[in-house]
Amino acid sequence: MKTTRRKFLSTAAVGAAAAPLATPALAQGKITWRMQTYAGAALAEHVLDPAIKMFNTIAGDRMNIELYYADQLVPTGELFRALQRGTIDAVQSDDDSMASPTDVTVFGGYFPFASRYSLDVPVLFNQYGLNEIWDEEYSAVGVKHISAGAWDPCHFATKDPINSLEDLKGKRVFTFPTAGRFMSQFGVVPVTLPWEDIEVAVQTGELDGIAWSGITEDYTVGWADVTNYFLTNNISGAWAGSFFANMDRWNELPEDLQTLFRVCCDQSHYYRQWWYWGGEASLRVNGDKMKLTTIPDAEWQQVEDAALTFWEEIAAESPVKAKVVEILRKYNDDMKKAGRPYRYS
Template sequence: MKLSTLIKGTLTTSIAASLIASQLAYADNIRLRMHTFYGTEVDSIAADLRDRLQEASDGSIRLQFFRGGELVDSDQFVDAVARGTIDIAHGVGSYWPGRVGIGTIEGGLPGAWVSADEARDIFANQGLDELIAEAYEEQGVKLIGRGFGSDYGLLTREPVTSLDDLRSMRIRATSSIATVLEQFDVPTVFLPGQELYVALSTGVIDGAVYGGPVEYEQLKLHEVAKHYTDINLLNPGWTENALINPRTWERMSEEQQTILTEALDQYLLDVHQWLEEGNRAVIEAGELFEVAELPEEDSRRLAEAALPIWEAEAEKSERNARAVEILINNAIEQGRISE
């Protein structure tokens, strides 16, 4: 049976339209500048991200990756993304609490969670990420990814056997941990990760709460500080985010947006797994650091000192109050605090 001229013409037009639509999905080549707060230690993970994006997008998405401190300081990521200096930032909310009021809660309040699975549930299923996304939108950036850190211990030049030992030391810490330590008369300061080696080697600081053994190893901090102490305050000790410039996001097709978010999700998961596996390996090897644990009584005192931080954060805004309510309800459900 022969097709009529009309049907043939309709089919030809339909096929041509489908081909054009397929081509239009990648009509615009996207060049992205992404900046992380990590250094060379994540180079292989970044390379996997670049390859994944290029392959999945048929070459329409290309990524240029910058390490910590190469273009802008890590605590300036929100401003840099909003201005378009960089397209994507891989950072930590507690680096910019003055710019994003919920940032300290996002980064991780002491005692907020005790496992990565619990943290994921709080952000994804209990509404915390929705509140955080609103806050970033007000600052001209879009939240498109969530990652989780790992161990969050104290590295010092001298041994630490108790909280009392810290009173004579100057410790690098993010704002929430600093607030806890300062209640015990421990001097604190904030420095970006890329500055820790020089600061420790010159005595500007005596210790740092920055990450776990693998991060300290990758920053070569074992050359200047060998005492790692588990302070038992928060695990994972921080959360990570991926932020994108909204104008960059809007230039992408829906398919490109999906490719990007899925690739970033895998990148953030790869970073978390690298941290977890690396920390176990470094500790088990027992060669680079002398590993200790803060006495249980001191860890309990730190945890109790952290509760007013939750209250103080809740008082800063209605959004923060809603976020802290999520944390409180979760802690009650987990049995860590009573109603």
């Protein structure tokens, strides 16, 4: 993509004087949307590019989605505001990274131990009521929540080996806001940087590690080239994130294009399910760039127990958060009662 952020914002400022920047040209012909993902180019090549290419191919001369990667148009932390204003028409991100001003934001990304497996996320949204809560929260602030899906589990990739909780103390780690807030009680120092700067920050020593993904992304985006160890204990079983659209832009679309966009989002969710599930196992077994380390189960149980306390703290912050925590509690209790293969303990 050759469009720079400076050029884009300059163009937006000029266009805003006459009309909203991205208003679909329903009367003039082809509709054009700008969409930004929180993922960098190397990752988006897998988790988003195929779905948007499919949409554009099927939509033909009726609509085209221009895709931009992490921080290309606006910083990831400003994605929500840009989407709400209509500067960007659609976004793929977790709620946490894009700083959504909703009561469900804390549950996006990696809410500690909310899930064990990637399939937990779509079940929670489609069968346990999270879709309805997210729809209500985002509709209230002028954004359309289209659908949620899972990505990979959250693990530490570090320069030095992590074999105990003590080894985590003082480690400067790039991670999600809520995950960082939770893990800080174990001495982790959360660091926020632009996505594209992470690899260099590890090389220069500004970061000691990354807790932003599973091993598949570590290899895909180059982080496995600058870290030496992969901790097999995970903070959560799957990232939770969504597709969003500016509400006005969404409502202007004909119903069949809305349906097509939903279908392509579902294709993206499906791709990630098998790409990550297979990739996580294969690279642990066959990968040659990082050595696996593990904190013993008995010691790691302290982290899992702390997560339940963290849930209670979040639930006390608002009725909506309490409702989501209750759903998570109910879901995980059901999974434990269901037994194997849903839960093994």
